[in-house]
Amino acid sequence: MTRRQFARSVAGTAVFGGALGAGLLKPGIAKERESFTPVPIPGGSPGLGGAFHVFAPNLLDPPDAEPITITNMNGFVGLAYISGMVTQTNIQTGETLRLPFLNSDMRFMQGVFRGADGEVHRGSFALV
Amino acid sequence: MDVYQLRAGDPTPTPIHDLNPSTFPPVGLFWTVQLPEDSIEVQLGKGSASLQAWDVPILDYGNILNALFNGDNPPPVPGSVSFKVVWSGVNQRVKIRNTDPTFGGFAGEFVSDPLATSSSTFAEIGHERNGSFFP
Numbered sequence: 096m097t098r099r100q101f102a103r104s105v106a107g108t109a110v111f112g113g114a115l116g117a118g119l120l121k122p123g124i125a126k127e128r129e130s131f132t133p134v135p136i137p138g139g140s141p142g143l144g145g146a147f148h149v150f151a152p153n154l155l156d157p158p159d160a161e162p163i164t165i166t167n168m169n170g171f172v173g174l175a176y177i178s179g180m181v182t183q184t185n186i187q188t189g190e191t192l193r194l195p196f197l198n199s200d201m202r203f204m205q206g207v208f209r210g211a212d213g214e215v216h217r218g219s220f221a222l223v
Numbered sequence: 224m225d226v227y228q229l230r231a232g233d234p235t236p237t238p239i240h241d242l243n244p245s246t247f248p249p250v251g252l253f254w255t256v257q258l259p260e261d262s263i264e265v266q267l268g269k270g271s272a273s274l275q276a277w278d279v280p281i282l283d284y285g286n287i288l289n290a291l292f293n294g295d296n297p298p299p300v301p302g303s304v305s306f307k308v309v310w311s312g313v314n315q316r317v318k319i320r321n322t323d324p325t326f327g328g329f330a331g332e333f334v335s336d337p338l339a340t341s342s343s344t345f346a347e348i349g350h351e352r353n354g355s356f357f358p
Binding site: 132133134135136137138139141143146147148149150152153154156157158159160161162163164165166167168169170171172173174175176177178179181183194195196197198199200201203204205206207209217218219220221222223 | 224225226227228229236239240242243244249250251252253254255256257258259260262263265267272274276279281291304306308310319321323325326327328329331342343344345346347348349350351352353354355356
C-alpha cells in the first residue's frame, strides 16, 4: 500500500491567533535555542524550482514525498494543510479582525537529529 | 500561513498576510523554527498528535510570492503568531520506504486521519528516519 491510496482521507483542526505590527518580534523562543543547528534536507520541490529545502506532499509533490525539512533526523512528523479562520489583533489599538486562511501548511518534527556540528541532538520544531 | 481578505463582489480571496519565521531568502532551514519540547505531543498508536505554540516570532511578507522570490515588495513586517493544531483519528496506517532520488531518502510508518472535520485537505502523522538515519 502506498500513501497515494489514502492521500485524500485526511483531517486536521486548528486554532490560530496572530498579532502583527512593527516592534512585535519577541525573542523568547529564540533565546531557548541551543547552539546546535539542524541541517536542511537536500534538494527541494521541483514545483518551487528546487531551490527551497522543502517538499509539499500531495500538494506540489507526490503524496509520499519527504514531509520533514531537517535531514539526518529520526523522529515524529506531522503535516496538515488547513483552512479556517484566524483572529488578527492589533496590539496597539486592540482591534481584532476575523480573517480566513487557506491551505496553510503546518508541520511538526520531534526527535533526534545530527546537527551541523556532527553531534546528535534532540529537538522539537514546527514549520509555520 | 497565508491569510486572506474577502471583498464584497469579489469571489477570489485576496492574500493580505504571508507569515513565516524565515528571513529572506529562505535558502536554509525552510520556514522551520525550534519550539519547546512540550509544544508537541504525539500518540502514534492512537493516531493523534498536537502542536501548540504561543508568540512565535514571524515576518509578514504580505503574500507567498514576496516571501519566496522578492522579499521586499512589500518589506516584511515582524509579528508573532499563536496556534494549536490537532491531528486525530486513524484511517489507515502505511509503512513507507521511499528511495526516490528527488522526493525520497527516508523510511517510516505513517497514519492518515479520517475526514471528520473537513478543515484540511491533507494530513498525516508518522515516525520516520532520513539522512544518516536512513538505512
